[in-house]
Amino acid sequence: MSAVHVRYNDLRHNNYxxxxxxxxxxxxxxxxxxxxxxxxxxDANESFQFYTEVLLMRPVARWPKGAYLxxxxxxxxxxxxxxxxxxxxxxxxxxxxxxxxxxxDAIQSRIRNAGAAIWQENWTEGASLYFLDPNxxxxxxxxxxxxxxxxxxxxxxxxxxxxxx
Numbered sequence: 001m002s003a004v005h006v007r008y009n010d011l012r013h014n015n016y017x018x019x020x021x022x023x024x025x026x027x028x029x030x031x032x033x034x035x036x037x038x039x040x041x042x043d044a045n046e047s048f049q050f051y052t053e054v055l056l057m058r059p060v061a062r063w064p065k066g067a068y069l070x071x072x073x074x075x076x077x078x079x080x081x082x083x084x085x086x087x088x089x090x091x092x093x094x095x096x097x098x099x100x101x102x103x104x105d106a107i108q109s110r111i112r113n114a115g116a117a118i119w120q121e122n123w124t125e126g127a128s129l130y131f132l133d134p135n136x137x138x139x140x141x142x143x144x145x146x147x148x149x150x151x152x153x154x155x156x157x158x159x160x161x162x163x164x165x
Contacts, residue, residue, distance in 0.1 A: 036075035037095060041066075041135050044080040050134050051076065054114040055097070056107070071097055087136045088119055094130065094138035101127065104143040111141070125152040 041047035048067045051057045057069040057076060065080035099107050108129045112118075119138055120130040126144025133139055153161060 034074060036077055038077040038079055039133070039135065039137055040081035040084040041078050042080070042084045042086075043134070044078060046134050047078045050114065051078065054110050054116070056110075085136050088117075088132055088138055089136070092138075094140055096128075096140035096142045098145070099141045099143050101143040104129075104141065107141055125149060 039047070044063075044065050044067065048059070048062060051067075051069055052059050055071070057071045060068040060070055060075075062068075067078045069076040069078070104127045108127075111129060111131050116131040116133070118129070118131055122128040122130065124144075125148055126142060128140055128142045128144075130138065130140045150163070150165060154163065
């Protein structure tokens with residue numbers, strides 16, 4: 001890669017990797033996507049059942065303390081860990097899975113019928129259900145996409161909102 005000279009203040013707004021002097025930098029290739037999500041679980045069998053039978057993820061591999069699953073093209077790894085949380089964290093961090101508007105009611109019924117705890121009511125555009133897995137991981141099914149979210153935000157922007165698209 002060729003080196004380029006940039007002002008230090010430009011570094012925080014661009015994708016550059018600095019050498020020791022912070023004066024010569026090289027361009028860095030952007031990340032290409034999400035490779036996988038690993039979830040620590042208390043009981044691999046219970047979690048495998050929830051993710052495959054309730055959320056209908058496709059099993060790829062399974063062993064006594066874990067499993068590899070696919071949801072769309074995203075790889076989900078379940079890993080049994082004695083240090084797994086015992087309940088939901090108080091923060092908003094969560095993993096949202098896409099679902100078509102046509103399939104939303106059916107999958108939300110499966111989740112509710114499985115007894116999953118609901119941790120938040122939907123307040124955004126598009127149908128969503130916010131629920132906990134058996135390990136307290138905050139999850140969401142969402143029947144919308146980023147384009148719809150941006151259109152909604154542009155129609156009713158919140159304080160300080162800045163767009164880059």
